[in-house]
Amino acid sequence: MDPFTLAMWGITLVFTGFALVKNKEKTFQSMKKSKGMMSSMLGSIVSIILLIGLVLALVPPANIEQALGSSNQVVASIIAAIAGSITLIPAFVAFPLVGSLVDAGASIVPGVAFLTTLTMVGVVTFPLEKQEFGAKFALTRNGLSFIFALIIAIGMGVIL
Amino acid sequence: MKIINYLKQNKFLSLVLLAYMVSFILRPQFAAQAFDNSAYYFIEMIQIMPMIFLLIVVIDVLIPKEVIINNLGEGSGFKGGILALVLGSISAGPIYAAFPVSKLLLKKGASIGNIVVILSAWAVVKVPMLANEAKFLGAEFMRTRWILTVISIFIMSAIVSAIVKKEDLPMDESSSELIVVNQAYCIGCGLCEKMGPILFEMVDGKAIVKQQPMVSKQIAAVENIAKKCPGNAIQIPSKVA
Numbered sequence: 109m110d111p112f113t114l115a116m117w118g119i120t121l122v123f124t125g126f127a128l129v130k131n132k133e134k135t136f137q138s139m140k141k142s143k144g145m146m147s148s149m150l151g152s153i154v155s156i157i158l159l160i161g162l163v164l165a166l167v168p169p170a171n172i173e174q175a176l177g178s179s180n181q182v183v184a185s186i187i188a189a190i191a192g193s194i195t196l197i198p199a200f201v202a203f204p205l206v207g208s209l210v211d212a213g214a215s216i217v218p219g220v221a222f223l224t225t226l227t228m229v230g231v232v233t234f235p236l237e238k239q240e241f242g243a244k245f246a247l248t249r250n251g252l253s254f255i256f257a258l259i260i261a262i263g264m265g266v267i268l
Numbered sequence: 269m270k271i272i273n274y275l276k277q278n279k280f281l282s283l284v285l286l287a288y289m290v291s292f293i294l295r296p297q298f299a300a301q302a303f304d305n306s307a308y309y310f311i312e313m314i315q316i317m318p319m320i321f322l323l324i325v326v327i328d329v330l331i332p333k334e335v336i337i338n339n340l341g342e343g344s345g346f347k348g349g350i351l352a353l354v355l356g357s358i359s360a361g362p363i364y365a366a367f368p369v370s371k372l373l374l375k376k377g378a379s380i381g382n383i384v385v386i387l388s389a390w391a392v393v394k395v396p397m398l399a400n401e402a403k404f405l406g407a408e409f410m411r412t413r414w415i416l417t418v419i420s421i422f423i424m425s426a427i428v429s430a431i432v433k434k435e436d437l438p439m440d441e442s443s444s445e446l447i448v449v450n451q452a453y454c455i456g457c458g459l460c461e462k463m464g465p466i467l468f469e470m471v472d473g474k475a476i477v478k479q480q481p482m483v484s485k486q487i488a489a490v491e492n493i494a495k496k497c498p499g500n501a502i503q504i505p506s507k508v509a
Binding site: 121126227242259 | 321405
């Protein structure tokens, strides 16, 4: 566990203690509610995790690296944005991957598009987002995030 | 039987399991690789989700509804946006961990725009991730991307709140803490708007809740209006009443 997560755990535990002291009955009631919420999402979360595994087996990071370094920048950026949307790669893999590309002389635009859609657009998490917030919200948020990821990428290319 | 019923209800899970079965029959090595890839994310889930479970309890018990409405609600303005950005940025865990927390905040009165900010910030601008980015791509790269991302998040938040309204979101009536007008039952008579213009308004011939009642006087008024509603469309959660 990284120190940040550990700190969050600590803070949450302390406040759970406060909640118990403040109102024991309401806290237990709330736990029941929270348990219901979690169990309604658990099936989807397990599906998401298994699906990520499948996607990564289909599109290994090495292939993504190849696509990101392609000579046609426009095509590379769009492929990168799509690749970022459908995969979920931990930051400690994604940053060195893009870093090595940039060091090798590739344009940063596809790399940024990839990094941004990677976290902001979630094709695999879409079913869960739809279940919790409705199709309209999930579609609008993910669609906009995809467009803005490309805008951010172009902006980075212009500024840096 | 229980398992079959569960799978019937969870089509997403059934599909993924089916994909695994097919790939296991056709290419067992591929399936094993896929399963192997998932291991990291399983560990992440086990580390994060129990904390999210407690965090939901903490928010529910310790933070009153009025505080959330005032600080993250429709009228919270720019300050609300900044608070949402900070909340999202200091969180830990993958984006799906943000869903239950956001849903609870939404139920307790946070605005859709601020929820978009929290979800996006939760996904993109986490503090440990920024440090990692600066290490591999340089501080200037990280700073520029952060600034552009934050600007984009606020623009997206404005666009989403213009397109998506609270009525578009699925809210399970039983656990919801908000008063809602059931659009299927509303006959569009306008009585509620006449009796409580602060609380209800008519949009496209149907009544919607304009503002959630916050003081006991308003709650009493809503109860009275709900009784008079000819379509019985105003639903008051048991907790408020």
